[in-house]
Amino acid sequence: MKNIELNYGRGTVNLSLDEKNIIEVIEGNEFKVSKSEDEIILDALHNPIGSPRLKELVNPGETVCLIIPDITRAWQKTDKFLYKIVEELNAGGVKDKDITVVSAAGSHREQTKEEHEKLLGKELAKRLSVINHDCFDKENLAYVGETTYGTPVWVNKKALECDHIVLAGGIVYHFLAGYGGGRKTVLPGISSYETIMHNHSLCLKPNLGEGKNPNSACSNLKGNPIHEDMMQAAAFLRPTFIFNVVVGHDGKIAAAVSGNYVEAFYEGCKIVDKIDGVTIKEKADLVIGTAGGFPKDINFYQTSKTIINVKEAVKEGGTMIILSQCSEGLGGNQDVQDMLLNYDNLLDREKELRREYSISKDIGYIFCELASRFDVIFVSDLDPELLKKANIAVVKTLDEALELTWSKKGKDLKTYVMTAAASTFPKMS
Template identity: 60%
Template sequence: MYTLKMKYGRGTVDVSIPKKNLLKVIESNSSKEKSKTQEEVIIDALANPIASARLKQLVHQGEKVCVVISDVTRLWQKMSMYLPYIVEELNNGGVKDEDILFISATGSHREQTKEEHTLLLGEKLSERFEVINHNCHDEENLTYLGKTRFGTPVMVNKKALECDHIILTGAIVFHLLAGWGGGKKSVLPGICSYESIMKNHALSLSPNAGEGSNPLVKSGYTENNPLHQDMLEATSFVKPTFMFNVIMDKEGRISHAVAGNYIKAHEAGCKIVDQIDGVAIEEKADLVIATAGGYPKDINLYQTCKTVINAKEAVKKGGTMIILSQCTEGFGNDHVQEMIRNYDTVEERETALREDYSIAKYIGYFMSEVAQEFLFILVGDMDQKLVEKANMKVVSTIEKALEIAYEEKGKDLKTYLMPYGANTLPKFLK
């Protein structure tokens, strides 16, 4: 037997399968720049911007600068570590503290508290600056700039637009809809209206009713991804002056960073993420066993979707997915629960979603869509009755999950293990 400890909640679970059935453990490729400290990575990126002059050369005394930062759900990107260097660069360009505005790119998330703002900026910067929460529903503080060719109305935070420069910050990871996070996402959804966000994210569905999810909207793909292209177009109305994005390793360190032009620098960062977290596979498996990587990535079903969307790429159609996700907080969102519990079929869910789209509803829809395509077994704390309409099976142990898989599909199942399923993207070499 081959046994691998996989993170589950705040602990670990031993996953054991016959050694002859193991195709591969899918995990990140090792980074080549561990000799650099995190501070050196940040400083090097700011000193060597891509397709841009240095930030301190782009700003001038008397100009107002808006720095767009992520909200507390992205605290893992260690913004309190890199933001002081960005402020220093602005100060060196002649910009005074009173002319620097921080806006938390909450998108459609809740407002952040003062305590959370301190976590975002760090103690020292919090003594010098306040953070404004973006409110996607506050129409008085939104400015309409036009429509994209996809029909998305671009309504952006008024205070950001009143500044001479907009600086985007964040982190680049695989993203289930936009291909990759970071870059333009600081604008849309970050500081746009709720209507803008929902219109954009509705592109995750096929243009034709009844066809379900749009196959061009997926992790690690941007070339013909309409949702990504729409975000880029929306951001072109804003014309950000500069971007700084970090890339984390599996230990949670800032291993790389990119700075400069918000398109070119982001593209360079995406290539780095792809080299580290994009893992080539030569065949699809009968069975994939994946974990998000433990708490808080497996806190609820909403967050679990990130693991499911990646694991899906490694398994044959009609195969089996076992997802280890404790889900101590259940669905994590009322809209996810509504889509899974209130409808009997995937078709009914799609119709309801098209009539009243929300991101959380799409997550609920997508999970049911996957459960129709694969044998979907969740190892977690959720009540089986809550998800049975979506064809999802819930068990409390990996042993029980394997028992069901072997009983329904046979014991000789070629298997992939994904210990960091929320971050690693299997790439099938056709």
């Protein structure tokens, strides 16, 4: 027997399995980092991809809009690298008074002064003008064109008024766009609500009953309409420069890219694959995955990252056992809860998703859609009644989950164990 300790909430759970049934324990890739975070940042800024250095692209007297993520993406550690970007701008003759920082909140709430200080660092927050993007503020939005996907692109007017746009943030896997970062700082970052929702609704196939477009998925850019639509939106603005980090499993900056907003972004995506993309040779009958403990399993909504990754390693019709304590319940907003609780079939959920698309509804739909294709069992503190209509079983212990699986499918199951499923993405070789 093989014993494996899995993080669960603020503690751990022991898994004991017959070794002959375990294909592999998926723990993520080893990615050696030999430089400090400051060295990584400077190396990227001094060696841009497909572009001269930022200081060579700007001139004295010109204005710059520096677009940064909002507080929900504080993991990107903007306070660590923004001052270095500003140093580059200053070296090119751009004065602090000519730099405007826009917090790319997308459809999220307004940021507070304290949150701006956290994102920029206290010193930079004092030096620079910082504004919040508001996707509903029509007076401060400008129309720049329509994409070939029919998305009307309205963006922050202040960004358009500047001579240069610089995009800053981080690249990570994204369940719809393939990867976050890059062009995503424009759409959804500084776009109107209408623009954002039209773009995200492209994850659905054209006709009712056809469900989701499989190309709108983690790690996929080819034929991904959401990504392609975002690229077209960004092209209307012609960003001058980009700086994106990739964060390692320890929460530190492991790599960074800068330069041309297209070429540098694609290079950053390759780095994400090296860190978080785990190659597998076959799919399993059973995958046991833990979100990684608190706070990654704080609620059901946050566990979406885990189940989206786990599904990549499971055979169609196979079983997923997800360890997610969910100490704060379902999480998310009313949309995701309605999707789980108020419908008893996938078609009605899809109708609601098409009627008025929202990301929260989509997250709820994804859980239910996966539960229609796989046996999904949650080891969790959640009330089992909450997920009954979603066709997801909820049990209190891992042993219960295993017994439930074995009673249906027998014990001789090819199995993967994912010890950090929220941040590792299995990819078939």
